[in-house]
Amino acid sequence: MNMGVTIAGLTVTYGDLPAVKDVSLRLEDGTITGLVGESGSGKSTLALSLLGHGNIASGSVFIDGVGDMSKMDKGALRAVRGAKIGYVFQAAQNSLNPLLTVGKQLLDLAKSHGVRDVRGAHPLLRRMGLDPDRVLNSYQHELSGGMRQRVGIMFALVLNAHVLVLDEPTTALDMITQANILQIVREVHADRGLTTLIVTHDVGVVAEVASRVAVMYGGRIVECGSTKEVLANPRHPYTRGLINAIPRLTGPVDVAKPLPGTPPTLGTIPAVGCVFRARCPIRMDVCSAQEPEMIDDVACHAVGVTAK
């Protein structure tokens, strides 16, 4: 099944303020794309817009074979969510109703989508190393963080969704569990031929699972490309800063250089010019006058100059 996702000129607002502005991105069918950025960069808002959630002011989110999520009415959205596209929350967030067992909520999901048979949950849970009977009879508070995350993935995929969105799936998990979950994501992705978007602030996670990466800052995608290329040869000063900020396993600690300044909040994002210029080491005059266009997968005036 061919189910890539095309995001075109997407702007998502809270009130009047754009949390995501004029974003275009293609999630190729069968790939894992990593979306990295700091807190408040708009990455979660972008992820939610893939399910048609949020106030989409302009642009489109087109899922092949499903349609434009930004134009669907409530009923159509409800039918698509959970059935064609699955969403996995951050582990620290409680995505389960505390008063019902996992099995009962699974039945509610099935009923909502007119599906009678959810026995697919069993092999899926077993595949992730869980005992299905035990898990289905458990309440949320009886599951560990790693188990909850696997249950979340089960909920996202049990109705055979082909697009999987994971929002910070390993944040708040310990290193071992984090590695486990990433392993599971990789395997399940390959088994089912999914189109996966994984949102994270951890460049390490992207390096481990994603074949493509998009870097977000201030509601814009500032750079994207294949993971290998972007990590080995970052062109946007923000991407470079992110990668330089990662501490190395060997060598002196001060090799890691933190990015100076703080990311903009919704209210402080500059309306004109480059959103990154306040923290940019190679700022030019044009940066405060004009917003850089996305040219050759990177949006930076300085990169444009050197290319010319």
Next chain:
Amino acid sequence: MWRIAGHLTRGLAMIWAVTTFTFVLIRLMPGDPVQVQYERLIAQGMTPDQAESATAITYGFVPHGPMWKQYLEYMWGLAHLDLGVSVESQGVPVADRVFGALPWTVLLVLSGILISFLIGVVLGVVAAMRRSTMVGHGLSIAGSLLHGVPPFVIGIVLAALFTRRWRWFPSGGHFNGDEVSPGFYYDFIGDVAYHAVLPAASFAVASYGGWLLAMRSSVASVLGDDFLLAAELRGLRPFMRFRYLARNAILPLFTVLAISFGLVFGGSIFIERIFNYPGLGMLLYQSIGARDFSMMSGAFLLITAAVIVANILADVLYTVIDPRVRRQA
């Protein structure tokens, strides 16, 4: 099981403490019924000796005995479920009067609380869902205003409006003894309900505002929970999401429900007085007026027991509806 046993032990200890307290408190009140009776008999022409022996016969105990002895006797009686004999209506066992009045108060309190709980919870959900509209603001303001008005004020207003201004409802009593006699049939039940409308409505009107506000804030906080967004993103049907919301939001209100049951039970004394309704509150009111010690103790004891039982029930109910509280058997 152990949990319930613990509750029962604590409940009994509480009942003991309250009965002891009321025993002492009542005897500290000015006015002694035995003395009053004694003086009345002398005024009727008896000699002091005659009066003393006559009083001793009517009350079953020698007047002027030490308090600790009375206390021990009273406790001994309680242990045998004997609440003693009424001082005012001589020879009538307190238990008969108190348990005769209890069902009427339970009827008022239960129906009043359930009606106000239902109305308050439904309006609270509406107020939370529409909290930025005129409807939401209006409901919250009305809720806050009524929340601050004590039940007896509402009772007086309702009584003035519906028994004087418009004579829609009877102004007193629990049923019309001239027209119906007690029994399990339509006319009697109808007449009882007809008499209970105003007092029950006083409870309901006075307390629904509290439920409204509590439910509103509870719904608003659950609305922000991640699991509801998760349910939406999984494409759950709207009525299922509403069920998730309602069940989670109503949970914290059950504890308050039990506590309010006790409070309203205690507050019934005003409502029953206003509507001349022969329940426990009315009985207590009359016995205080007559300095009927044993009747007062009995009524207090029953009210205490009702509050404690309500709290135990709430706790047991909580373990049934909230899996997080449920223990492994």
